[in-house]
Amino acid sequence: MKKRIAALLCLLLLTGPVLASERFDDVAPDAYYAEAVAWAVDQGITNGMGNRQFAPDQLCTIGQALTFLWRACGSPEASIAQPFSDVAETDYYAGAAAWAYENGLVTGTELGASRPCTRRAMVTYLWKLAGSPISKNVETGDRDWNLLLVNPWNAIPADFSVELQSVGWGHCVDARCADALTEMLSACRTAGYSASICSSYRTHAYQQSLFDQRVAARMAEGMTRAEAEAVTARSTAVPGTSEHQIGLAVDLVDSGYWQLDSTQASRPTQQWLMAHSWEYGFILRYPSDKSELTGIIYEPWHYRYVGEDAARTIYEQEICLEEYLEELDTFSLAAAWARETGITTSSTDASFRPNENCSRAHLVTFLWRALEQGKLRLP
Numbered sequence: 519m520k521k522r523i524a525a526l527l528c529l530l531l532l533t534g535p536v537l538a539s540e541r542f543d544d545v546a547p548d549a550y551y552a553e554a555v556a557w558a559v560d561q562g563i564t565n566g567m568g569n570r571q572f573a574p575d576q577l578c579t580i581g582q583a584l585t586f587l588w589r590a591c592g593s594p595e596a597s598i599a600q601p602f603s604d605v606a607e608t609d610y611y612a613g614a615a616a617w618a619y620e621n622g623l624v625t626g627t628e629l630g631a632s633r634p635c636t637r638r639a640m641v642t643y644l645w646k647l648a649g650s651p652i653s654k655n656v657e658t659g660d661r662d663w664n665l666l667l668v669n670p671w672n673a674i675p676a677d678f679s680v681e682l683q684s685v686g687w688g689h690c691v692d693a694r695c696a697d698a699l700t701e702m703l704s705a706c707r708t709a710g711y712s713a714s715i716c717s718s719y720r721t722h723a724y725q726q727s728l729f730d731q732r733v734a735a736r737m738a739e740g741m742t743r744a745e746a747e748a749v750t751a752r753s754t755a756v757p758g759t760s761e762h763q764i765g766l767a768v769d770l771v772d773s774g775y776w777q778l779d780s781t782q783a784s785r786p787t788q789q790w791l792m793a794h795s796w797e798y799g800f801i802l803r804y805p806s807d808k809s810e811l812t813g814i815i816y817e818p819w820h821y822r823y824v825g826e827d828a829a830r831t832i833y834e835q836e837i838c839l840e841e842y843l844e845e846l847d848t849f850s851l852a853a854a855w856a857r858e859t860g861i862t863t864s865s866t867d868a869s870f871r872p873n874e875n876c877s878r879a880h881l882v883t884f885l886w887r888a889l890e891q892g893k894l895r896l897p
């Protein structure tokens with residue numbers, strides 16, 4: 519008996535690690551992720567999908583990504599109660615979710631575990647787990663023209679200039695988003711609705727006169743100048759801080775109802791715009807629950823061009839531009855760290871394709887490079 523056990527041990531030692539290609543029919547021996555898959559199985563991070571399948575191209579959800587990460591860290595138990603209202607204790611990712619929250623990888627009150635995990639999100643999780651190291655080689659704040667942040671705390675840069683293009687009815691916008699706007703309005707018509715532009719590009723002088731008029735009206739109702747200016751600023755931007763002055767914003771109304779009030783939101787035209795504007799690179803800039811962050815009241819008529827990538831993310835994640843830009847800055851730091859440590863081999867954000875969904879092959883490869891190759895020291 520002892521002899522047989524010894525022989526068996528010898529055999530195990532001699533055969534060495536099992537190649538991923540021997541375990542899974544869909545992992546070729548020369549696939550870039552083959553070694554990472556073998557490592558992940560040895561570590562107990564995943565067993566594949568059963569039936570000798572690893573499903574390398576299958577896309578990962580947030581719940582899966584956090585679970586892999588958590589298992590890779592040894593499945594530590596969180597010392598807090600489940601923070602997410604949409605996670606049941608019986609969910610396979612419950613432990614991972616609480617642990618991820620405790621370690622600052624995810625925030626908020628809802629996890630949204632079934633949402634796809636982007637490559638951006640995965641690298642950001644790893645970066646946060648590494649202690650959010652700040653790279654010297656990255657500058658946040660240098661943004662594309664379509665992501666210029668203008669709000670009560672961020673005035674239009676002094677050297678700002680814009681090339682305008684007419685979109686009809688006396689309205690102009692930044693020439694670079696004029697076609698997208700025209701396309702959106704025509705798609706809206708095709709869908710059976712009718713939207714009209716009631717405000718577009720404004721000069722500084724015009725924004726000033728608009729602001730002054732509204733302040734004067736409130737003073738006539740008995741407010742002091744300071745009160746009138748403060749109240750006006752919540753709905754009419756202080757000159758120099760209006761998105762209308764950068765040519766990337768339009769106020770769109772239902773052609774049958776031109777009042778700028780909250781009932782716009784219930785008009786079918788407005789509902790179509792809210793559901794589809796992201797497809798044309800526009801977002802509803804001032805959602806009802808984000809006023810603290812945007813500084814402006816709910817405006818179910820003010821649309822802002824941000825480009826298709828940003829618009830899609832903002833729409834899908836139900837966040838506002840301020841939150842998106844904060845995520846973007848975080849990701850710039852995370853991506854620089856991932857490049858420096860070799861967790862990603864892409865040389866730029868564009869080649870890294872941050873908005874693409876993370877596949878199971880990507881996921882184990884990032885983990886393997888981070889943990890097995892010692893790029894990331896665990897807390």
Ligand SMILES: [Zn+2]
Binds near residue numbers: 762819820821
């Ligand atoms: Zn507006």
